[in-house]
Amino acid sequence: MDDAISRFLNYLRVERNGSPHTVRNYGIDLRQFQVFVTTTVGECGPTEIDAAMIRAFLATLRFKGAKASSIARKLATLRSLFHYLGREGIVQASPAAEVASPKQEKHLPRFLSQEEACRLVEHPLGSSERFGLRDRAILETLYSTGVRVSELVALSVEDGLLHDGLIKVFGKGRKERMVPIGLHAMKAITAYLESLPPRQEPNEVSPSHVRTPLFRNRFGKRLSVRSVERVVEKWSRQLSNIPSISPHALRHSFATHLLDGGADLRSIQELLGHERLSTTQRYTHVSTQKLMEVYDSAHSRAKKSKSS
Secondary structure, three states, X not given: OHHHHHHHHXXXXXXXXXXXXXXXXXXXXXXXXXXXXXXXXXXXXXXXXXXXXXXXXXXXXXXXOOOHHHHHHHHHHHHHHHHHHHHOOOOOOOHHHHOOOOOOOOOOOOOOOHHXXXXXXXXXXXXXXXXXXXXXXXXXXXXHHOOOHHHHHOOEHHHEEHHHXXXXXXXXXXXXXXXXXXXXXXXXXXXXXHHOOOOXXXXXXXXXXXXXXXXXXXXXXXXXXXXXXXXXXXXXXXXXXXXXXXXXHXXXXXXXXXXXXXXXXXXXXXXXXOOOHHHHXXXXXHHHHHHHHHHHHHOHHHHHHHHO
């Protein structure tokens, strides 16, 4: 199993251009399964893995209190591994395909109202310090573009086309897309960049060109996902009547407010970088009140029934 997992992770990294965050999480899930198999039945190769072993692994996770979403993710990881091994001719059929995913509770995505979102992104406004300016730029960019936090930390100075009102984003699978960015976010980024001292450390070098991290820590290095999460948590906690939120809540707010403003789902799908429209449709339920208001004010039969 060890060799099979290593080859699969290398495939994700090289051929699929998987982000380091994604590859690391796949590796954690697969090594956890490998340890479970080794401790229960001993060393065995991928051809010896069957559906019963996978079900036992998932049952153990459930017994230990793992959430259904976490269990489903680990099963999806195993399915991806065996799909790859099947394509490579190492296994004849995927044992993971025989295992059903656990039913998951459907949680409404957390989002802010437009007033709450504006209060949050403008909260660091009074700070002229470099990190206050940076945090303001981070919050403005998350809400203005709806990018994933992993996409935000991957932004480089060379990706910005601020004069055109666009930024280049590398999404899942390193798929590139151009995303509009608002005037407030552009001004916040410009103010932050102007506050930075000259870089002393060498830039990150890719095979094609030099890349300068856009959002940096105190050492001039690229911020991590966790660092951005702490930034959002810090500023949201300081505001009354706003719950402590994650960067993903700003992504949800971005999509919800676009939908409320009349944007169609296809356009929102493109902006968010979703592969399937069904993923974007998660945001439709949060605008039910808005739809009802439009229906009541615009539909003749609705008006007639209200007056009666």
